[in-house]
Amino acid sequence: MxxxxxxxxxxxxxxxRSHDHVHVRSLSLCPRxxxxxxxxxxxxxxxxxxxxxxxxxxxx
Ligand SMILES: [Zn+2]
Numbered sequence: 001m002x003x004x005x006x007x008x009x010x011x012x013x014x015x016x017r018s019h020d021h022v023h024v025r026s027l028s029l030c031p032r033x034x035x036x037x038x039x040x041x042x043x044x045x046x047x048x049x050x051x052x053x054x055x056x057x058x059x060x
Contacts (some may be wrong), residue, residue, distance in 0.1 A: 005033040009015075014045045027036040031051075047055035 026039060028039040029035070030037045030046060030048065033043065033046040033050045035043065035045040037045070042049040042054045045057070047053055047057040
């Protein structure tokens with residue numbers, strides 16, 4: 001296989017966009033407020049993570 005001098009841009013070869021929207025798919029539910037949140041992240045609704053209040057959402 002010859003060494004490509006340049007990376008082919010998607011517009012040159014008709015890029016497929018089927019993988020453009022697969023980044024955010026898994027959500028877990030916060031055990032405290034049962035709102036969907038990102039796993040291993042602080043809950044954006046109540047500010048709790050692993051049973052501890054990391055961010056006090058009432059003050060914000
Ligand atoms: Zn929560």
